[in-house]
Amino acid sequence: MPLNIRELDRLPALDAGLAGRLAAVDLATLGHYLEEGFCDPALRRFAGSGKVVGRAVTVRLTPTDSTLLHHIAGLVGPGDVVVVDCGGDRRHAPLGEVVVNALVARGASAAVVDGVCTDLDALGDLGLPVYAYGTSLLTTKLHGLPDGGLNVPVVAGKVPVTPGDLVLGDANGLLIAPADRLAAVVDEALADDAEEPGLIAELHAGARLGDLTGATETVRKLRAAQPSQHL
CATH class of the missing domain: 3.50.30.40 (Ribonuclease E inhibitor RraA/RraA-like)
Structure with missing residues (x-):
């Protein structure tokens, strides 16, 4: 070249x-x-x-x-x-x-x-x-x-x-x-970082990660949407 x-x-x-x-x-x-x-x-x-x-x-x-x-x-x-x-x-x-x-x-x-x-x-x-x-x-x-x-x-x-x-x-x-791709997300990422210490404190106080992030509720909805399974 x-x-x-x-x-x-x-x-x-x-x-x-x-x-x-x-x-x-x-x-x-x-x-x-x-x-x-x-x-x-x-x-x-x-x-x-x-x-x-x-x-x-x-x-x-x-x-x-x-x-x-x-x-x-x-x-x-x-x-x-x-x-x-x-x-x-x-x-x-x-x-x-x-x-x-x-x-x-x-x-x-x-x-x-x-x-x-x-x-x-x-x-x-x-x-x-x-x-x-x-x-x-x-x-x-x-x-x-x-x-x-x-x-x-x-x-x-x-x-x-x-x-x-x-x-x-x-x-x-x-x-x-x-630069423009990073500029579009950096402020939201900074906000997430600011919230993280509080989230970690709740985990050590006994909270479950899935409850705090919504993952457990999502799993509940996914399971509810599945056809009933009979043994």
Whole structure:
């Protein structure tokens, strides 16, 4: 595929207000309202901690060549999450100690590799959240091939990613979606989170979960609607 490069200034800016609300929500609560955008659970966090809320800056690599990743690592800034599509390669690690140091120096929020990473001990010390499918000693090289793309549509964790999408992550996994889709559900999710401590208190006071959520009443209606069964 020919080289395709779009500049960072063509991406939509991160909405600080929306990012703040998403940072406050329990990300799993969004799973009550959305079905799409959740990455493959096998794509997991290998370094860093806490919650990630940032703007997707995408890189599509030709397997074995990380030239484009080295280039974009010097251009990202605060709030950016570098999302690397390795073209299906799961052997060559494009991201390790040097690249992550470059991202940390620029203030990036996280890195997501649809492949493998390396230098795990060093990544743990740096603190940047890094998501990948695994680790490898075999690394990419700087071949300088006229192939791949920057800020182009990619895939990460079986989820299509458009440059400028919002990347949300924690220890449980990743959610990548357009800002407007997340804006449509975040306030309801925050309201759910606010109610949860009261619900848990009622459970410890003896209430039954199905009674509180309505599930038990639903089961009663389902049973009542079934034909009578005679032994």
